[in-house]
Amino acid sequence: MTLLICRTCPRYDPRTTGQFGAAMAAAVAGSGIPVRNVHCLGGCPDHGVAAVDSPGKARVRFTGLDTTHADALITATTAHHASPTGTPDDWPVPTDLTDHISAVTLKRPPLA
Numbered sequence: 345m346t347l348l349i350c351r352t353c354p355r356y357d358p359r360t361t362g363q364f365g366a367a368m369a370a371a372v373a374g375s376g377i378p379v380r381n382v383h384c385l386g387g388c389p390d391h392g393v394a395a396v397d398s399p400g401k402a403r404v405r406f407t408g409l410d411t412t413h414a415d416a417l418i419t420a421t422t423a424h425h426a427s428p429t430g431t432p433d434d435w436p437v438p439t440d441l442t443d444h445i446s447a448v449t450l451k452r453p454p455l456a
Contacts, residue, residue, distance in 0.1 A: 345425035351381040354391035371414035401430025416440040
C-alpha cells in the first residue's frame with residue numbers, strides 16, 4: 345500500500361510549484377501510511393494530485409486536493425489496500441474524495 349503524492353503540483357504556477365506535495369506529505373506524516381513523492385501523476389492541469397496504489401491492484405488518482413483532504417486520503421489508502429481489486433467499486437471511497445477521482449488505472453497481469 346502506498347500513497348503517491350505529486351511533488352510538482354501546481355506545475356503551471358512556478359511561484360508555488362512543489363508546495364502541494366510538501367504540504368500533503370507533512371499532513372499525512374505519522375499516519376503509518378507509506379508515502380512516495382513522485383514527479384508527476386498526470387493530473388495536470390488540475391493541481392493537488394495524489395493516488396492510492398498497491399501491488400496488483402488498480403491505481404486510483406485524485407485531483408483538486410488540498411491538505412484538508414489528508415484524513416480522507418489516509419482512510420482511502422487503507423480501504424484501497426484492504427480491497428480485492430483496488431477499483432473504487434470494491435472499497436468505500438470517502439465522501440470527501442468521490443468527486444475528486446480523476447482516473448482509475450487497471451494493471452496488467454504478470455507475464456507468464
